[in-house]
Amino acid sequence: xxxxxxxxxxxxxxxxxxxxxxxxxxxxxxxxxxxxxxxxxxxxxxxxxxxxxxxxxxxxxxxxxxxxxxxxxxxxxxxxxxxxxxxxxxxxxxxxxxxxxxxxxxxxxxxxxxxxxxxxxxxxxxxxxxxxxxxxxxxxxxxxxxxxxxxxxxxxxxxxxxxxxxxxxxxxxxxxxxxxxxxxxxxxxxxxxxxxxxxxxxxxxxxxxxxxxxxxxxxxxxxxxxxxx
Amino acid sequence: xxxxxxxxxxxxxxxxxxxxxxxxxxxxxxxxxxxxxxxxxxxxxxxxxxxxxxxxxxxxxxxxxxxxxxxxxxxxxxx
Numbered sequence: 001x002x003x004x005x006x007x008x009x010x011x012x013x014x015x016x017x018x019x020x021x022x023x024x025x026x027x028x029x030x031x032x033x034x035x036x037x038x039x040x041x042x043x044x045x046x047x048x049x050x051x052x053x054x055x056x057x058x059x060x061x062x063x064x065x066x067x068x069x070x071x072x073x074x075x076x077x078x079x080x081x082x083x084x085x086x087x088x089x090x091x092x093x094x095x096x097x098x099x100x101x102x103x104x105x106x107x108x109x110x111x112x113x114x115x116x117x118x119x120x121x122x123x124x125x126x127x128x129x130x131x132x133x134x135x136x137x138x139x140x141x142x143x144x145x146x147x148x149x150x151x152x153x154x155x156x157x158x159x160x161x162x163x164x165x166x167x168x169x170x171x172x173x174x175x176x177x178x179x180x181x182x183x184x185x186x187x188x189x190x191x192x193x194x195x196x197x198x199x200x201x202x203x204x205x206x207x208x209x210x211x212x213x214x215x216x217x218x219x220x221x222x223x224x225x226x227x228x229x
Numbered sequence: 230x231x232x233x234x235x236x237x238x239x240x241x242x243x244x245x246x247x248x249x250x251x252x253x254x255x256x257x258x259x260x261x262x263x264x265x266x267x268x269x270x271x272x273x274x275x276x277x278x279x280x281x282x283x284x285x286x287x288x289x290x291x292x293x294x295x296x297x298x299x300x301x302x303x304x305x306x307x308x
Contacts, residue, residue, distance in 0.1 A: 058296055
């Protein structure tokens with residue numbers, strides 16, 4: 001499976017994603033420049049974390065209008081797989097590829113730490129290698145990671161099982177204390193209606209190598225590989 | 230040319246955590262009873278003057294300057 005990792009000015013997790021895909025998963029991967037429209041034959045586009053265009057105006061607001069994103073929108077509409085991490089999640093929301101928006105963390109702090117995520121739907125292209133109800137240990141690093149959406153959207157996400165991960169305690173139980181940023185319904189990651197676009201605030205690419213303290217994030221990439229095999 | 234002043238604020242339903250922190254700082258400074266502090270963004274533009282300037286600015290606000298999911302906007306055109 002060939003991956004493409006987008007580089008915006010300000011992306012800073014592009015190399016982490018590249019490393020995980022190439023060296024940990026052993027899959028072909030190429031960087032995609034934000035001003036290009038050529039996806040280089042990639043089967044999955046990774047929109048990495050960072051601060052695209054300095055996060056000026058709003059996180060992801062400027063990146064949405066870069067030439068590569070119009071190509072990604074067409075690609076997603078045709079069923080192509082798109083994974084957005086952290087700033088990438090923000091870019092996907094701004095692009096209307098995913099619903100809702102990310103706002104400032106409730107506590108106003110930039111938070112960088114390991115958190116636990118409960119897998120809520122393990123029957124998707126991005127989660128099929130995760131045991132039902134399992135918790136993954138994956139780090140977050142964000143200042144604006146509070147997921148918000150209106151009531152009808154939240155209801156649609158819940159009813160269609162499009163919330164793929166919620167922030168939870170290590171034992172998988174939900175609590176406000178386990179919610180690092182105040183996200184509605186403890187949401188850490190959501191998918192689009194057709195489950196080929198997935199965005200999450202935590203960084204699975206930073207938790208895919210045991211040397212980094214957790215390899216749980218690898219399960220998300222493994223799921224994608226399994227799904228497309 | 231016309232000048233346009235755009236103000237973007239978080240929707241009232243959303244907690245404005247920046248505003249909350251500033252509000253408590255004001256209280257600490259002794260300003261009792263300060264309430265409802267909301268922090269927004271202010272954008273100034275100079276645009277070619279035309280009859281449909283309002284429609285044009287509205288489009289800019291909805292497309293880029295604000296995110297309708299989380300923000301409201303207001304603007305004023307000064308000719």
